[in-house]
Amino acid sequence: MKRIDSPKKLEDIRKEIIGARDPDKPCITICSGTGCRAFGSENVTESFRKELKKHGLEETIDVRTTGCHGFCEKGPVVVINPHGIFYQKVSPKDTNEIITETLLNNKVIERLLYTHPETGQKIVKESEIPFYKGQMRVIFGNNGKIDPTSIDDYIAIGGYSALSITLTDYSPVEIIEIIKKSGLRGRGGGGFPAGVKWESCRNAAGNKHYVICNADEGDPGAYMDRSLLEGNPHSVLEGMIIGAYAIGSDEGYIYVRNEYPLAVRNVEIAIASLKECGLLGENILGSGLNFDIKVSRGGGAFVCGESSALVASLEGRVGEPRAKHIHRVESGIWDQPTNLNNVETWANVPLIINKGVDWYTSIGTEGSKGTKIFSLVGKVNNTGLVEVPMGMNIKEIVYEIGGGIPEGRKLKAVQTGGPSGGVIPESLMDVPVDFDRLTDVGSMMGSGGMIVMDDKTCMVDTAKYFMNFLRGESCGKCTTCREGTQRMYEILEAISNGDGKEGDIELLEELSWAVAEGSLCALGQTAPNPVLSTIRYFRDEYEAHIKEKRCPAGVCKALITYSIDEENCTGCGACKKVCPVEAITGEKKELHTIDPDKCIRCGACMAACNFDAVKVV
Amino acid sequence: MDHKCIDKILEKYGHQESSIIAILQDLQEEENYLPENDLAYISENLPIPLTRIYRIATFYNAFNLTPRGKYPVSVCMGTACHVRGAPMVFDRVRLELGIDIGGVTEDGLFSLETVNCLGACALGPIVVIGKEYHGNMTPAKVESTIKKYRKRIAKEK
Numbered sequence: 001m002k003r004i005d006s007p008k009k010l011e012d013i014r015k016e017i018i019g020a021r022d023p024d025k026p027c028i029t030i031c032s033g034t035g036c037r038a039f040g041s042e043n044v045t046e047s048f049r050k051e052l053k054k055h056g057l058e059e060t061i062d063v064r065t066t067g068c069h070g071f072c073e074k075g076p077v078v079v080i081n082p083h084g085i086f087y088q089k090v091s092p093k094d095t096n097e098i099i100t101e102t103l104l105n106n107k108v109i110e111r112l113l114y115t116h117p118e119t120g121q122k123i124v125k126e127s128e129i130p131f132y133k134g135q136m137r138v139i140f141g142n143n144g145k146i147d148p149t150s151i152d153d154y155i156a157i158g159g160y161s162a163l164s165i166t167l168t169d170y171s172p173v174e175i176i177e178i179i180k181k182s183g184l185r186g187r188g189g190g191g192f193p194a195g196v197k198w199e200s201c202r203n204a205a206g207n208k209h210y211v212i213c214n215a216d217e218g219d220p221g222a223y224m225d226r227s228l229l230e231g232n233p234h235s236v237l238e239g240m241i242i243g244a245y246a247i248g249s250d251e252g253y254i255y256v257r258n259e260y261p262l263a264v265r266n267v268e269i270a271i272a273s274l275k276e277c278g279l280l281g282e283n284i285l286g287s288g289l290n291f292d293i294k295v296s297r298g299g300g301a302f303v304c305g306e307s308s309a310l311v312a313s314l315e316g317r318v319g320e321p322r323a324k325h326i327h328r329v330e331s332g333i334w335d336q337p338t339n340l341n342n343v344e345t346w347a348n349v350p351l352i353i354n355k356g357v358d359w360y361t362s363i364g365t366e367g368s369k370g371t372k373i374f375s376l377v378g379k380v381n382n383t384g385l386v387e388v389p390m391g392m393n394i395k396e397i398v399y400e401i402g403g404g405i406p407e408g409r410k411l412k413a414v415q416t417g418g419p420s421g422g423v424i425p426e427s428l429m430d431v432p433v434d435f436d437r438l439t440d441v442g443s444m445m446g447s448g449g450m451i452v453m454d455d456k457t458c459m460v461d462t463a464k465y466f467m468n469f470l471r472g473e474s475c476g477k478c479t480t481c482r483e484g485t486q487r488m489y490e491i492l493e494a495i496s497n498g499d500g501k502e503g504d505i506e507l508l509e510e511l512s513w514a515v516a517e518g519s520l521c522a523l524g525q526t527a528p529n530p531v532l533s534t535i536r537y538f539r540d541e542y543e544a545h546i547k548e549k550r551c552p553a554g555v556c557k558a559l560i561t562y563s564i565d566e567e568n569c570t571g572c573g574a575c576k577k578v579c580p581v582e583a584i585t586g587e588k589k590e591l592h593t594i595d596p597d598k599c600i601r602c603g604a605c606m607a608a609c610n611f612d613a614v615k616v617v
Numbered sequence: 618m619d620h621k622c623i624d625k626i627l628e629k630y631g632h633q634e635s636s637i638i639a640i641l642q643d644l645q646e647e648e649n650y651l652p653e654n655d656l657a658y659i660s661e662n663l664p665i666p667l668t669r670i671y672r673i674a675t676f677y678n679a680f681n682l683t684p685r686g687k688y689p690v691s692v693c694m695g696t697a698c699h700v701r702g703a704p705m706v707f708d709r710v711r712l713e714l715g716i717d718i719g720g721v722t723e724d725g726l727f728s729l730e731t732v733n734c735l736g737a738c739a740l741g742p743i744v745v746i747g748k749e750y751h752g753n754m755t756p757a758k759v760e761s762t763i764k765k766y767r768k769r770i771a772k773e774k
């Protein structure tokens with residue numbers, strides 16, 4: 001890579017890269033995000049390369065491995081450009097046919113197309129699939145267009161032009177003004193105005209200012225940050241360099257979750273290529289800006305996503321939060337002014353500079369501007385990552401983009417905000433995604449987890465699940481958090497075991513108050529939310545567990561029994577075969593029965609039955 | 618681990634105390650867990666009190682103080698996987714391997730751990746065996762998947 005030492009050089013190189021590329025040249029793009037990899041996309045790529053070689057087409061057809069397209073459910077995803085033909089669930093067996101039919105003969109392979117679940121219609125183009133149609137993919141959309149390990153790809157789509165504009169046309173204070181006017185709020189959970197934070201950090205006294213990217217993504221059930229870092233690391237890095245200029249920092253860190261090896265790898269590759277061409281290091285683009293970024297891997301502790309715990313971890317200590325009256329922007333890493341922002345927050349920065357404040361503020365609601373990426377998962381047909389304009393309501397996201405609930409079941413609630421958030425019941429599905437409105441209904445925006453729950457999800461179990469998570473992840477520093485979450489878990493466990501007592505709900509509410517009031521950091525302060533919100537909207541379900549010893553959703557093991565329906569059972573023996581404890585008896589073609597004393601309620605028989613004969617009561 | 622190899626790791630991080638987490642991560646990558654002797658060696662040579670190393674090694678979920686199996690089995694217990702039946706999958710894995718969290722099978726092949734989200738939630742419930750992801754798991758699929766590994770291992774032998 002040549003050195004890029006001035007804005008002009010950047011534009012020259014951009015022209016050179018684009019000029020050397022033929023936009024009409026056929027290109028096979030294969031998603032290589034973690035989801036598609038898990039479905040075997042690496043084998044698909046290898047097979048494409050082999051087949052192209054066999055046909056002698058390596059020069060005429062390009063192969064590009066890209067970041068996550070978002071529609072992970074349908075992986076491995078392959079898009080054939082320039083026409084944008086979308087193939088789903090592609091396997092190495094299909095690659096030869098795709099080359100000979102689609103690329104050489106312009107024929108679409110019906111079998112690999114996406115089928116509209118309601119109309120049965122086959123859809124050819126990615127952009128026309130309902131999952132993508134309702135989205136506004138201004139941050140996430142480039143993932144599918146570029147190879148994340150290629151800086152050329154990023155430059156070709158306009159990469160680092162925002163940095164170039166920043167350094168030539170604006171002073172640091174002007175950049176802060178732009179970010180403030182854009183209304184950009186932190187995407188990591190708190191929703192704090194980014195420009196205001198930058199300004200305080202810039203104005204804080206210290207020998208050295210730091211900027212940090214929070215890629216700890218601890219919310220279980222959310223993976224937006226992972227996919228952005230994996231799929232388009234340069235957009236995050238560009239945001240950080242602009243931030244460093246505005247704040248007056250010469251050193252930055254990216255704190256990445258240990259469980260994300262591919263994100264670590266792609267970011268490290270991106271940083272190495274930036275250093276090589278001079279976009280990181282000394283005198284960036286000849287502007288006099290010096291800035292360097294280091295990658296630090298986390299140790300797998302949820303609390304380390306909290307700003308002061310993250311700083312402690314970066315310094316090589318255990319991740320225990322510090323008191324909030326010490327402001328991080330004034331005294332962060334090594335007690336120096338430190339500005340921490342989330343991955344997605346950083347990725348918004350180049351977009352705002354490029355497109356301008358007017359454009360950016362035209363998207364979203366009064367108090368929440370721009371788009372938000374959600375991880376739409378759980379009991380929903382189209383699971384994956386979705387980017388929507390702020391203000392879209394949850395119903396639209398679940399039904400129009402998500403395609404509704406599988407197996408024709410009923411939507412019960414949507415959980416947002418991770419362990420600090422809450423459940424939003426079906427009756428409130430009209431609530432828009434907006435920082436303040438979500439807080440009003442007892443949940444929160446959080447970092448972007450959106451977990452869809454159907455009528456087979458038990459709310460006591462959900463609360464117990466989060467409390468189990470939180471008692472394990474509490475760092476143990478504050479007694480209220482350490483003991484309170486433990487005690488709340490024990491009460492919830494007793495309720496789900498059928499040992500709930502009259503007064504337990506009130507006790508949970510009282511403990512909630514103590515935990516929230518008595519804890520230092522937001523982990524403890526928000527820990528009761530999953531319990532309070534489930535009590536608020538599903539109190540009757542708690543009461544059914546406590547008073548009637550019944551789990552209406554059929555989840556809590558101690559309160560359910562499995563049985564086989566006489567009418568539906570065909571005596572096929574599928575259930576008997578999968579039962580790990582030999583609790584099922586019955587002759588072939590005759591009614592089978594389950595011995596409740598032997599049954600461990602593992603659910604294997606239910607999953608194995610093709611006739612809907614296994615019931616839970 | 619060979620002391621020379623540990624020296625190399627310490628070298629890589631410039632003997633910086635603040636890099637202790639990264640040092641332990643590198644050690645674990647090589648050794649699969651954090652052997653007691655190696656921690657003592659690091660403590661002497663970084664230098665950093667051994668108690669501090671243990672405080673860190675026990676605080677962060679990423680570290681293991683006992684050897685893991687050749688194929689660590691980790692079941693995702695994240696929210697997305699949970700609502701799609703991860704607890705049932707976990708129970709079945711436990712039954713199939715005959716070990717609990719932190720345990721290792723007698724033949725040393727498998728060990729069991731849980732993780733709070735692997736960031737591939739669309740494929741939930743997920744079980745990772747060694748480095749391979751297995752998505753859309755059901756209790757029944759657990760049995761056949763582990764059998765497959767056992768067969769593969771037997772073949773390798």
Ligand SMILES: Cc1cc2nc3c(=O)[nH]c(=O)nc-3n(C[C@H](O)[C@H](O)[C@H](O)COP(=O)(O)O)c2cc1C
Pocket residue numbers: 185186187188189190191192194214215216217218219302303304305306307340341342343345346447521522523
């Ligand atoms: C327990 C806890 C965990 C958190 N985890 C994360 C996380 O994984 N990623 C993140 O960006 N912010 C996380 N936060 C929020 C951060 O403390 C901080 O507010 C955020 O990174 C600031 O960036 P933003 O303003 O761009 O959102 C967490 C907060 C708490 C209290």
Ligand code: FES
Pocket residue numbers: 220221222693694695696697698699733734735736737738739741742743
């Ligand atoms: S919840 Fe299991 S991968 Fe995210």
